[in-house]
Amino acid sequence: xxxxxxxxxxxxxxxxxxxxxxxxxxxxxxxxxxxxxxxxxxxxxxxxxxxxxxxxxxxxxxxxxxxxxxxxxxxxxxxxxxxxxxxxxxxxxxxxxxxxxxxxxxxxxxxxxxxxxxxxxxxxxxxxxxxxxxxxxxxxxxxxxxxxxxxxxxxxxxxxxxxxxxxxxxxxxxxxxxxxxxxxxxxxxxxxxxxxxxxxxxxxxxxxxxxxxxxxxxxxxxxxxxxxxxxxxxxxxxxxxxxxxxxxxxxxxxxxxxxxxxxxxxxxxxxxxxxxxxxxxxxxxxxxxxxx
Amino acid sequence: xxxxxxxxxxxxxxxxxxxxxxxxxxxxxxxxxxxxxxxxxxxxxxxxxxxxxxxxxxxxxxxxxxxxxxxxxxxxxxxxxxxxxxxxxxxxxxxxxxxxxxxxxxxxxxxxxxxxxxxxxxxxxxxxxxxxxxxxxxxxxxxxxxxxxxxxxxxxxxxxxxxxxxxxxxxxxxxxxxxxxxxxxxxxxxxxxxxxxxxxxxxxxxxxxxxxxxxxxxxxxxxxxxxxxxxxxxxxxxxxxxxxxxxxxxxxxxxxxxxxxxxxxxxxxxxxxxxxxxxxxxxxxxxxxxxxxxxxxxxxxxxxxxxxx
Numbered sequence: 001x002x003x004x005x006x007x008x009x010x011x012x013x014x015x016x017x018x019x020x021x022x023x024x025x026x027x028x029x030x031x032x033x034x035x036x037x038x039x040x041x042x043x044x045x046x047x048x049x050x051x052x053x054x055x056x057x058x059x060x061x062x063x064x065x066x067x068x069x070x071x072x073x074x075x076x077x078x079x080x081x082x083x084x085x086x087x088x089x090x091x092x093x094x095x096x097x098x099x100x101x102x103x104x105x106x107x108x109x110x111x112x113x114x115x116x117x118x119x120x121x122x123x124x125x126x127x128x129x130x131x132x133x134x135x136x137x138x139x140x141x142x143x144x145x146x147x148x149x150x151x152x153x154x155x156x157x158x159x160x161x162x163x164x165x166x167x168x169x170x171x172x173x174x175x176x177x178x179x180x181x182x183x184x185x186x187x188x189x190x191x192x193x194x195x196x197x198x199x200x201x202x203x204x205x206x207x208x209x210x211x212x213x214x215x216x217x218x219x220x221x222x223x224x225x226x227x228x229x230x231x232x233x234x235x236x237x238x239x240x241x242x243x244x245x246x247x248x249x250x251x252x253x254x255x256x257x258x259x260x261x262x263x264x265x266x267x268x269x270x271x272x273x274x275x276x277x278x279x280x281x282x283x284x285x286x287x288x289x290x291x292x
Numbered sequence: 293x294x295x296x297x298x299x300x301x302x303x304x305x306x307x308x309x310x311x312x313x314x315x316x317x318x319x320x321x322x323x324x325x326x327x328x329x330x331x332x333x334x335x336x337x338x339x340x341x342x343x344x345x346x347x348x349x350x351x352x353x354x355x356x357x358x359x360x361x362x363x364x365x366x367x368x369x370x371x372x373x374x375x376x377x378x379x380x381x382x383x384x385x386x387x388x389x390x391x392x393x394x395x396x397x398x399x400x401x402x403x404x405x406x407x408x409x410x411x412x413x414x415x416x417x418x419x420x421x422x423x424x425x426x427x428x429x430x431x432x433x434x435x436x437x438x439x440x441x442x443x444x445x446x447x448x449x450x451x452x453x454x455x456x457x458x459x460x461x462x463x464x465x466x467x468x469x470x471x472x473x474x475x476x477x478x479x480x481x482x483x484x485x486x487x488x489x490x491x492x493x494x495x496x497x498x499x500x501x502x503x504x505x506x507x508x509x510x511x512x513x514x515x516x517x518x519x520x521x522x523x524x525x526x527x528x529x530x531x532x533x534x535x536x537x538x539x540x541x542x543x544x545x546x547x548x549x550x551x552x553x554x555x556x557x558x559x560x561x562x563x564x565x566x567x568x569x570x571x572x573x574x575x576x577x578x579x580x581x582x583x584x585x586x587x588x589x590x591x592x593x594x595x596x597x598x599x600x601x
Contacts (some may be wrong), residue, residue: 001481001521004581006503007503007504007505009411010503010504010505011409011428013420014405014504015405015406015409015410015589017401017405018402018405018425018475018479019406019408019421021402021468021472021475022424022425022428022472022473022475022476024467024472025469025472025473026428026431026436026441026472026473027424027428028439029436029439029440029443030361030428030431030435030436030439032438032439032443033435033436033438034441036439036442038437042447043442043445046446074523084599092330092333092565095326095329095330096330098323098326100323100327100330101323101327101332104378106330106334108574108587109334109337109338110333110334111399111587112337112341112583113337113341114448114594115529115582115583115590116576116579117535117551117553117575117579118533118535118536119533119535119551119552119555120533120551120554120572120575120576123344123554123558123568123572124340124341124343124344124572125340125566126558126570127340127343127344127565127569128339128343128344130565133355133360133565134360135343135360136340138360138361140497142362145371161467168337168340173594174441176591176594176595177594180336180595196547225430225432227304228432229432229433229434231432231433231434231536232535232536235535235539235555236535236554236555236558244403246456247434248432248434251434251435251436251437251438252434252437252540253538254440255437256436256540259476262438262442264406265437265438266438266439269434269435269436269437271437272435273431273432273433275437276426276430276431276432276435280427280430280431281427283424283430283539284426284427288422289428292491
């Protein structure tokens with residue numbers, strides 16, 4: 001297609017302006033994040049920047065008390081969302097995809113938490129979990145007794161309490177995506193399987209789930225990325241300390257407040273960045289494979 | 293008809309003939325077990341939210357007297373009024389609007405231009421750029437926090453423009469980064485949508501001598517309206533719900549948007565759960581309005597983004 005000179009200018013501007021925005025606020029900071037992980041800096045004047053080699057990484061891997069718990073919690077977050085929350089969402093989607101009465105009402109209920117901010121979810125569950133005034137301790141009969149559990153405060157269990165709150169939202173999200181996916185499944189496949197004598201469970205696992213492979217992969221990737229991005233809930237509970245360490249929260253703890261350690265924060269950020277790029281690249285490679 | 297009709301999927305598969313036979317067959321079966329399970333799950337799902345509303349509606353004196361787990365005393369909206377006034381919600385809500393409205397408009401504007409250029413024209417790096425745009429949106433925001441914070445801190449501005457002398461503590465910083473992050477996702481979704489529009493449209497336009505801008509503004513944009521409605525709704529909720537960027541960039545409590553301000557209110561109201569619950573429920577109101585009016589659009593936006601693959 002031949003373009004006039006003016007059209008060329010318009011088209012160039014349409015590409016260049018958004019690209020510059022991405023470059024300044026995402027791509028350059030991404031590179032800087034890695035570069036800053038090799039320096040020692042307090043964030044003040046630029047001439048305070050000192051090369052630090054790999055010492056930030058050495059400190060993180062060997063001495064930083066929060067790091068390994070955070071790695072474990074991030075992995076736990078992924079496993080919990082993957083093994084508990086995602087199957088709940090899938091189950092809800094399968095049940096609601098049948099032509100049952102009130103399907104729309106059920107969908108609206110399970111979907112409601114997806115629209116709430118994670119901060120709000122943290123507050124709502126705090127009211128529910130509170131040791132002295134929370135509903136859960138009343139229901140368990142432990143309220144007001146020495147056995148009352150501080151669900152968000154006890155470092156041995158607060159990660160599980162936070163994960164249940166996260167599940168509340170994630171399952172609804174997964175349900176919506178699968179409901180859309182299930183509508184795309186050709187019902188003649190199910191019919192054929194039923195005629196061959198397959199029962200509902202067999203039809204689901206042998207026919208429906210394999211046909212939904214593209215959406216399964218999207219959901220796996222979303223689950224991985226969500227568990228790496230998890231931040232808001234633990235931050236609102238206790239800034240991501242005392243049993244709720246996550247990589248994302250540790251980064252912020254090193255950047256804000258008095259003792260700013262930009263190098264250590266950036267090294268944590270670089271680690272998180274590299275881990276995140278793995279699922280992102282797999283996802284993009286799949287998505288864009290057919291285009292070229 | 294279900295509540296959720298995804299825009300991104302072909303509609304033709306939903307009503308083929310065998311399906312109708314199956315439907316007739318299954319309609320006769322009442323699904324008792326399924327309903328019992330779904331009702332139990334629904335109750336479990338609603339309990340945390342219901343408890344928050346229940347607590348918010350009860351005066352502090354009554355819960356002190358009867359306990360939180362009781363039905364004694366009165367129910368009214370006093371906590372909402374008190375929380376609204378003590379928490380400075382009018383200001384926080386205003387801040388949310390100041391950040392959300394420009395961010396969503398700028399995001400859709402830039403993303404639509406980029407998507408148009410990428411999907412309707414073929415040039416050397418168009419797919420590469422699209423991939424990089426999409427990737428940026430998927431990164432954990434915290435991994436870019438340090439450089440962005442330092443960039444803004446060292447970007448000096450005269451004091452008449454910013455009382456911090458830099459880009460920190462300004463709405464601009466939050467709007468800029470939120471926009472940058474969301475452009476990636478919106479470009480991805482819109483380019484898929486625009487790619488599906490027939491090529492003949494553009495060819496006919498070229499024959500008629502339409503300029504590139506005219507093709508974008510006069511032909512493609514009007515046809516993309518359904519995707520804009522879905523994405524716009526989704527983005528309003530996402531930006532309104534964004535906690536992290538204002539937390540990082542804004543220090544003055546009176547400049548925070550509602551979602552991030554809730555963090556401070558939690559500290560302020562921690563000794564009064566009734567007020568905390570009421571404050572939390574106030575932040576739901578904008579979401580609730582969209583939930584009731586535009587739930588379909590929100591869901592369509594979510595599935596538009598994920599069903600490509």
